[in-house]
Structure formats: C-alpha cells, structure tokens
Amino acid sequence: MGLSVLDELPVAERDGLPEADHRLAPTSMDEAARLLDHASELGAQVLVWGGGTHQGMGYRVGPDIVLSCENLTSIVAYEPDDLTVVVEAGVGISVLEALLAEHDQTALLSEVPGIATVGGAIAAGVSGWRRSRFGPTRDRVLQATLVTGDGRVVTGGGRVVKNVTGYDLPRLATGSFGSLGLVAQVCLKLWPLPSTFRTVMVESPEAALDIAFRPMAILETGDGAWCYLGGTSQEVGEQSTALGEHFVDELEWPEPVSADVVVSIRVPPSELRSVLDGLGAGRPYVAQFGVGETTVGLDIGDIDLLPDLRTEVEDLGGALVVTEAPAELYEEFDPWGTPPQTLEIQQRLIARFDPRRVINPGRLPGRI
C-alpha cells in the first residue's frame, strides 16, 4: 500500500504551532492541493497557519491537521518598473518590505508586522495604518491563486495594475480566512516610497484631518496623537509647519496594542471620537482617524462592557471584533458579533470552493 500524502509531506517546524494529529508544511501549491484533497476525503479539519499573529480572530478551530505555510516562501516575480510583486503565502511581511525598500517601494502592509506573513495578512483581510491615504490591502491584491478545500488550484485576477477580467476573486479572497481556499500565492500592487517622511505630534487628530492634505495616517494612542506625512520634502515641510511643527522623527509608529483581550472596533469615521470617549481613560488603544478603526486592549475582568459597546457600534453600522483573547473567552463572547444578512449566499459560495468544509471550518461570522 502506498504512503498517504500525510506521511510524505515535510513536517512543520515553525514555533508556536497548535497541537494536531499532523503538522505539515507543503513545499508547493501542488503538494498543498494533494494535502487538501486528502483532507476532504477524510473529512479532516485543517487549520492554515502563517505567522500565527492573527489566529485570535474568529471562532476556534480544533484542527486534525495544521497546514503551515513555512515552506511556501518564494518571491515568484518582482518587477519594480511595473510596481508589482508575486509572492507565495509564507513570505514574511518584513522580508518582503525589506526587499521592496531596496527599490524604494512598499506593499503598504502592516508597519509593525512581527512575524506575520503576506498570506496571513490577506486571508485575515488586515491593512496597515497607511490605509488612510492608500486604501485597504484588498485594493492592492491584483491576482490570487487559491488551493481550494477540495484540492483545486484556481487563479483569479491578473498581474497587471488595472484589470476587470472576470469576477474579482482576489478581493473576495481577502478577508476570507481560508474559507474559499488556502491563499497560496498573490500578486500585489506596490507604491513608491515617498522621498521624505515625517511624524508630527498634533493636539487634535480631527483638526489635523482638516489641515493636512491626505496624510498617510493620523493615529491617536493614550500617549498622544500623530500625523504621518510622506511626500516631497517641500510638501512635507510645509504641511508639518501648518500642523504646528512638533516634529518627532522621520517615521515612528506606535507599538500595536497588547493586552489579555484585544478588540478592533470599526465605525463610520466621524463616530470614532464618541467611541473612544465611551471607553474611558486608562485602556491602551491605537485609533485610526479618517479611517474609523481603533484597536483597544482590555483586562479579562473588563470584558463586561463589551456587549453594550458592541450593540452601540453595530447600531452605527460597524462591528466589534475580537482579535486576541484567551481561549475560554470565545465561549462567552462572540468574536464577531451579529453575522451579515447575506450568510446564505456566503455559505453557497463556500460550498463551491470547500464542499467538505475542511479549511478553518466554522471560523467566519455565522460559524460558516
């Protein structure tokens, strides 16, 4: 009898992987496809693991198999003059950004990525702080190759910066948490890095929004507020003067919030201040003005305030999402909140990409 794919694939070695019967690290999309096809046959649950930095999002998955992307680390193609790069899922964001920086370019992914991978950031649909100026990550995923739950390799989009050829699978895959497939390879649109950066401390982020013309970001934390400028030296100089010239540094990003429980609150931009006021002082947060998002850290004893806060935020058309918490909390407090009204269509879509529901099953809002 031949060996099953479970015995053939390299064993995953990345630190921090959760317990499972098998922890495997395919070295190619074809190997990943064989693994997922086999998992479908077995009806096994597969947890996909990139860097592990966004695993706190969504309902918990008790995996039979962990599929680590640690061996999918090729930079497949980089064309600086086209402002595009094609990478496999397991490439570290910091590795990619270091390469791009050699050509004064950026993928505008997280500014403080830690060990996060490109595939993980896209599957989780997270964006960097510069989205205020450059838009969210999903606006820059030009092409995506997915390995579906039943082991098909499918590609959507193209390696060009402007494209309306067929349904937008790359954007659909962004934030899909693997429900349509392992996000195995992507082509990203890049931006040139501005020649000059400046971080300017400001009194009021709201006032800064009016004064600065489309800054890269305006952030507020418990320690103050900063406007991040990027552009030609003249432009940056004039704008930082207009903002009061409390020049801090070239680029100084805050540390991401770390606490027992971290939540991301998303509201229409104009409602952000009232949400922050409602939170009261003393809790760590990083708020993105002009975007309408804040992450907030809470002690475990503090979580009683979350249900009311969620109701308030959902009434505004937003969401309160858990991004990190001890495992027990997910039983007590729904990590997503009220699921979207389109669950049935979402479910029909997922059934067509992962019919046996093997990749991260039940992770999305509505436990689908």
Add this chain to the structure above:
Amino acid sequence: MSSALAGELRSILGDDGVLDRQLELHVYGKDSGITRGEPSVVAFPESTEDVVAVVKAAKRHGVSVVARGSGTGLAGGAVPLEPSLILALTRMNEIEVVDVENRSAWVGPGVINLDLSNHTYSDGLHFAPDPSSQSVCTIGGNIANNAGGLHCLSEGNTVNHVLALEVVTADGDVIELGGPAPDPIGLDLRAVMVGSEGTLGIVTRALIKLTPNPTAARTLLMSFRSVEDAAKTVSDVIAAGVIPAALEMMDRLMTVAVERFIDAGFPTDAEAVLLAEVSGHEAAVEAEAEIIRAIADDNNAIEARVASDAKERQRMWLGRKSAFGAIAQMNPDYYLHDTVVPRTKLVEMMRNIYEIAERHQITMLNVFHAGDGNLHPLMSFDASEEGVIERVKAAADELLAICVALGGSLSGEHGIGLEKRDSMGLVFNEYDLDAQARISEAFDPDGSMNPNKVLPSGSRCFDFGRPIPEGTWV
C-alpha cells in the same frame, strides 16, 4: 408570453414605465459596442420595490433580466441575447444624502457619474472614477463594469470607491453588501458584485466613497519624435517614484484627428503626445511637475510644457476627452478596444499594434491610459465596406492574443460582456473558469441575471473537485 408580462409590468409601473413596441424595443437592443440583440420588453423602475416586483414577475414568466444604465458600455454587457427584459435604471437617479464628514453619499444607480461630482463640488469632494463618458454614463453602470477613467492611475477603478451596495438578487430578495464602517465582517461580497456586469444581481442603491478635491494641480503636455520615447518617459516617471493623477498618451493619428475636430493645441507633427496631471498639495505638484518635465527632456521631448493657467489646462483635457468625438467624424464606425499590459511592455505592444494595423489594412488610432498600461487601440472603418468587419475582428483577436502573451489581461476597464467572453480562455484555464462560474452560481443558480455574459458557455465543469455533499444547506 411577453405580452402577458408587459401587462403585468404595466400594473406595477404604470403605462409610462413599460415599453414593448417594436420600434421602441429596437433602441434598447444594443449598447455602444458592436453587437445587437432584441429585448422582449423594457421596464423603468423608480424604486427598489419596483425592481423587486419586476424581477419577480420576470422570473414567473421565465424571462431573464438585463440591467441597463445609459447603454454606453463597450463590451455588449447590456445587450439582450435571449428573451429578456431590459431593466432600465435611469429613473432611479436620486442623490439621497451626502455625508460630508464621512466623505460618502448614498445614490441611486441611475445617477449620472458627473452629476455626483458636480453636486458635491462645493463640499470639496468628488467621485474619483472619471470615464471619458462621465457626462452620460450611470454610477450603476460604473459599478457593474468597475469603470476606470483618466484619473484612475492614482485613485484606482470604481471598486475602490464603493463602500456599500443595496442589491436585488435573482430571487427578488433585497440584500445589503459592505457598510459605512471599514472592513465589514464576513466575505466581501461587495467586492465581487462590483465588476460583475449585471450577472449577480441588480444594484439599486450605492454608498459611494468621495475623494477630497485636490487643492492644486498641474497639467503637462509633452511631445515626442517617437512612441518609444514617450513610452520610456512613462516608465521613467513611475520609476522615479512619482504617481501622477493621470498619465495619458495619444499617437499622431489621434492628435491629428483631435486637432481637426477642435483646437486643443496638440502638436500634429509629433509622433506621440503625453498628457500628465499631478495633483495634491501645492508644494508637491510644483516639484513633481518639474521631475516629469526633466524626465521628458531626458527622453528627447520636442516640447514639455506646464499649462500656464486653468484655461490652458482645460483645453488640454478637452482635447483628450474629445478623442471619441473626433473619431466619429472620420468614418461611420469605430471599434474601441481595451486591453492591458504590464507597463514595461508598452513599447513592445505599440509596435505590435502598428504591425497588425498595417497587415489588416485598418486605420488604428491610439489614445490611452499609459500610466497603468491600459491600451485603447481604436479602429476606424466603414462597416458597409466589403470584408471590413472580418478584418476588424481578426485584428482585435490578434491584439488580445499578443497582449496576453506579453503578460497582460483582456480588459482594464470596459469589461468582458459579450465581446470578450469567448477570449476568457486566453487568460484562465478550465479550473479558473469553473471557479468563476461557481461564484456566479452561488448568487444566481438559474442563470437568469444577464445570462451568457462574462463567462464562455461550458465554464462550469461539475467533475472538478469534490461534489457538494447531500444535505448541505446550499
């Protein structure tokens, strides 16, 4: 069958909401592409409730539904192919609310693109996608085609500017996709509805993201002795880290045609003209305009000048936007192609375009969004001439094939519709096409929304992958 449907529609929409006389129907048989169909009936809903009622009535009568905005689409997306009801959304043209603080507006699908920007101008905001057809095309059509425009180089196509959509599904359900806050939870269905060309549902309302008007702008006109020098300038500008708001190229045939039509001040002795616009902060535009000018000089520009005032600037852009009017003066018919290649392949693609034009004996003019590699070879001809249509089609197919061979794609902004449907196999394999068909099936299992568009028939292959287990709630 369809007269019974027309009767039912009249009871829903009133007499002036329905057209079903032969001559009237004929007008709705095509868009601005080259293919024609024949609708059974045309309905003009005025509200979401009307759309729901019409979609349900069509379903009862087994008639498919083809949404239509202004009919300026160039890919045959709004052409009815089988017994179809045309759902003309032009009366749903209300700008409901503008939320200045959140830089957004709820609008009906029938709102004309430029009307929204004019409406929000005094609030310092605009709708960024600006197709050349912006004074006539609808926002619903822009959403369905994920339309681009001159200023999409820095701002992206329509999908980057849509926050939420209200959609009527094939079953007549009203669903809302996306929302006013960033990163709505769950799968991003909004992103796949945009660009779906009316095949996944009818957009009945949209929450549009508005963009601040630039506080300053500079427009440059650069002329060159060769297309290569112009294309090299485009690459060098991007490589220098400058992303202009717009970067447009016209070749000599085109500038000559434009100058014959209006006086835009384009030099007609240059082989290629570039128009570039930088916008944003006053201090930035000054510096960036200077960088671009210097790069043009390095690439042997005959002339590179910055428009001295608003009047000259408007004249330059009017010249660019009049390109299609100018073409209409040349010959009775034209076929406007839309393909995209990686920016670095522009020169090679242009060489191929001229070679193909020469070989097929077709007048081919070029006016296009050079900054993002989005080409618009424009064939001008007289369809009554023997064999010309065949030559045009053959040339168009060759253009697509070369474009794909250079790493490009089928369409940068006009969409696939009918015209490029059967070329999808050039860029996607059978698994990819099957995946696309699965997306459509999840929204519209019976294929009653704008059928036979976007995907070639037979895309859905049931033997790929594993079947959906019985009893799954799908």
